[in-house]
Amino acid sequence: MPETGSNLKEARRRTPTLPRDGFRFALVALLLAISLIVATGAVMWEVKQTMATNLFQALWADCLLVLVTLVPLGLLLTASHSLRQSRAAQLALQKDNLIAARVHSSEAHTWAWFTLGYAGALLLFLLLVLFFIANNVAVGRTFFQLPLIADSFGLILQAFWVNVVIFLFAGVFSLAWGLVVAIAKLLPGKPAQPIRFIATIYTDAFLSLPSIIVIYLIGFGLPLTGIPFFRNLPLEALAVVALTLTYGAYMAEVYRAGLESIHPSQWAASRSLGLSYGQTLRFVVVPQAVRRIIPPLLNNFIGMQKDTALVNVVGVIDAFNQARIIASNDFNLSAVTTVALLFILITIPQTRLVDRLVERDRARFRQG
Amino acid sequence: MSFLEVKNVVKRFGTNEVLRGLNLAVEEHQVVCLIGPSGCGKSTLLRCVNGLEEIQEGEIRLHGDRITGPGVDLNVLRRDVGIVFQSFNLFPHMSVLQNILLAPIQVLRMPEAEAKAKAMGLLRRIGLEHKAQAYPDQLSGGQQQRVAIVRALAMEPMLLLLDEITSALDPELVSEVLNLLRELAHEGMTMILATHEMGFAREVASKVCFMHQGVVHEEGPPEQIFFNPQHERTQQFLSSIIEAGRL
Ligand SMILES: Nc1ncnc2c1ncn2[C@@H]1O[C@H](COP(=O)(O)OP(=O)(O)O)[C@@H](O)[C@H]1O
Ligand SMILES: [Mg+2]
Numbered sequence: 042m043p044e045t046g047s048n049l050k051e052a053r054r055r056t057p058t059l060p061r062d063g064f065r066f067a068l069v070a071l072l073l074a075i076s077l078i079v080a081t082g083a084v085m086w087e088v089k090q091t092m093a094t095n096l097f098q099a100l101w102a103d104c105l106l107v108l109v110t111l112v113p114l115g116l117l118l119t120a121s122h123s124l125r126q127s128r129a130a131q132l133a134l135q136k137d138n139l140i141a142a143r144v145h146s147s148e149a150h151t152w153a154w155f156t157l158g159y160a161g162a163l164l165l166f167l168l169l170v171l172f173f174i175a176n177n178v179a180v181g182r183t184f185f186q187l188p189l190i191a192d193s194f195g196l197i198l199q200a201f202w203v204n205v206v207i208f209l210f211a212g213v214f215s216l217a218w219g220l221v222v223a224i225a226k227l228l229p230g231k232p233a234q235p236i237r238f239i240a241t242i243y244t245d246a247f248l249s250l251p252s253i254i255v256i257y258l259i260g261f262g263l264p265l266t267g268i269p270f271f272r273n274l275p276l277e278a279l280a281v282v283a284l285t286l287t288y289g290a291y292m293a294e295v296y297r298a299g300l301e302s303i304h305p306s307q308w309a310a311s312r313s314l315g316l317s318y319g320q321t322l323r324f325v326v327v328p329q330a331v332r333r334i335i336p337p338l339l340n341n342f343i344g345m346q347k348d349t350a351l352v353n354v355v356g357v358i359d360a361f362n363q364a365r366i367i368a369s370n371d372f373n374l375s376a377v378t379t380v381a382l383l384f385i386l387i388t389i390p391q392t393r394l395v396d397r398l399v400e401r402d403r404a405r406f407r408q409g
Numbered sequence: 410m411s412f413l414e415v416k417n418v419v420k421r422f423g424t425n426e427v428l429r430g431l432n433l434a435v436e437e438h439q440v441v442c443l444i445g446p447s448g449c450g451k452s453t454l455l456r457c458v459n460g461l462e463e464i465q466e467g468e469i470r471l472h473g474d475r476i477t478g479p480g481v482d483l484n485v486l487r488r489d490v491g492i493v494f495q496s497f498n499l500f501p502h503m504s505v506l507q508n509i510l511l512a513p514i515q516v517l518r519m520p521e522a523e524a525k526a527k528a529m530g531l532l533r534r535i536g537l538e539h540k541a542q543a544y545p546d547q548l549s550g551g552q553q554q555r556v557a558i559v560r561a562l563a564m565e566p567m568l569l570l571l572d573e574i575t576s577a578l579d580p581e582l583v584s585e586v587l588n589l590l591r592e593l594a595h596e597g598m599t600m601i602l603a604t605h606e607m608g609f610a611r612e613v614a615s616k617v618c619f620m621h622q623g624v625v626h627e628e629g630p631p632e633q634i635f636f637n638p639q640h641e642r643t644q645q646f647l648s649s650i651i652e653a654g655r656l
Contacts, residue, residue: 306494306496307498307500309494309498310499311500312487313461313491313561314487314512314516314560314561314564315487315488315512315516315517315564316484316511316515320515320516324511324515325500325511329500332502
């Protein structure tokens with residue numbers, strides 16, 4: 042009925058929406074905060090027990106435990122703040138002060154969510170601690186024996202240098218090689234058809250081959266051919282060749298996407314000024330394309346860094362290989378943990394650096 | 410023999426015949442305006458003259474020299490024929506000055522100092538000296554378009570092609586671009602411009618060509634085309650323009 046329809050509309054227009062009541066939500070947050078305080082206390086007590094059975098005693102450790110136990114008290118503050126705000130909202134509503142009620146209610150919700158968020162993080166942390174000390178610190182012993190880490194650190198760092206050299210060379214080479222392949226794939230015209238064909242076969246092949254197989258084939262295969270040049274190459278150089286071939290294909294795909302993303306009008310503008318195909322690539326298209334694809338290029342670069350750990354299949358003594366030797370001597374994986382930490386340590390700054398580069402470039406585009 | 414001769418040019422995109430035996434002659438120091446409904450092939454014609462599109466039949470001659478067909482050095486042709494597009498097409502990763510310097514230094518092998526002095530002179534002329542180090546996206550549309558014109562002028566072309574260069578501009582920015590074109594026309598620059606600015610065409614054009622269905626349907630001095638068009642299709646087009654308040 043049109044009649045009732047418009048009446049409903051009228052009615053809806055006259056009654057403003059009331060703010061959501063945050064009281065129950067705040068109460069949940071408070072309960073959660075209290076249970077987490079208890080849980081944290083219990084877990085820290087458990088840690089203390091474990092320390093006692095292992096005859097480990099240190100003032101700093103005890104202080105740390107107490108400190109951690111106190112942390113969740115902060116949640117009490119935020120939860121009670123939320124509770125107070127939701128009370129204030131209810132009071133304001135009774136006094137028909139709708140605007141104040143909305144403000145308080147929104148505050149109440151914000152703080153309740155805040156409590157929930159931190160409670161979740163704390164919960165994860167507690168689970169991690171429990172996992173770590175489970176079965177009388179089995180996890181901790183297996184992966185994080187500090188004395189073993191300290192003992193093996195020098196050797197592993199030395200071996201890690203091999204990884205660094207390999208990925209620096211393979212990185213630079215595959216960045217250059219990938220660009221060459223991408224341009225070959227995009228060459229226009231009939232005469233370039235065979236080149237395009239070869240480039241396509243190459244990328245297809247190396248995108249589908251697992252890098253470990255390429256390393257194996259090249260690292261073992263090329264010296265076996267008996268060709269003097271390959272026989273005399275150090276294994277590390279062969280590893281660089283293998284990684285360059287594999288990651289060159291990945292880089293080529295990224296470059297190609299970047300080159301194709303440049304609008305044809307940029308080609309037209311450049312060619313119309315009399316610049317040749319090559320000059321247009323060099324001065325107009327490639328610089329713009331590379332700016333856009335720095336993040337995916339770096340992702341490939343980092344992926345390749347990680348794959349340097351695969352060179353142990355042909356017997357290169359890299360950090361991982363060294364760590365495995367140490368680990369099998371010690372019957373303990375702490376040395377491998379060291380390698381893992383090293384990889385994390387070198388990767389994080391690179392990601393940050395690229396974020397910065399991209400940001401700076403964006404800023405320059407804006408302000409000049 | 411005319412300065413630029415377009416003879417029976419046929420241009421197809423696949424099966425779509427865009428230019429259907431088009432003829433056009435341009436004398437030195439002439440300003441020729443191409444008008445006509447959207448999609449009639451104005452841009453395509455200009456791109457063919459600049460060698461950005463290949464033609465299938467006919468030929469184009471500049472100074473009597475054939476500039477279409479196999480064996481033509483397009484890079485050399487383009488030093489003599491400049492083109493400015495509707496959307497500005499400046500290089501976004503280069504400053505205004507770098508945009509202007511690129512072709513003179515890389516193509517003409519002009520010494521950098523000389524090229525720079527010349528570029529700054531051109532920028533001074535359009536009042537954008539202070540924007541030399543700015544990047545294109547920091548300029549207004551009108552400023553970008555004037556830089557694009559100056560970028561083409563830096564190559565000292567014999568012929569300048571302008572493809573609806575004010576169509577993407579806000580109305581208040583159109584005049585600054587047209588003023589520059591007016592100056593160039595007075596200096597004797599040979600230009601072909603595709604345009605919807607009928608008032609401007611009437612003022613500066615030596616010849617107006619109405620294009621329709623891939624040929625020049627009617628051509629003549631502006632007074633004739635605008636006030637005494639002979640063909641029915643031209644009259645229809647002009648009355649639609651007048652309705653839109655553009656004449
Ligand atoms: N690169 C292209 N590929 C296919 N068709 C095109 C291309 N460029 C233009 N055309 C076609 O050519 C015709 C004329 O286009 P255009 O020259 O841009 O007209 P105008 O500039 O007069 O508006 C249109 O029908 C258009 O679809
Ligand atoms: Mg057009």
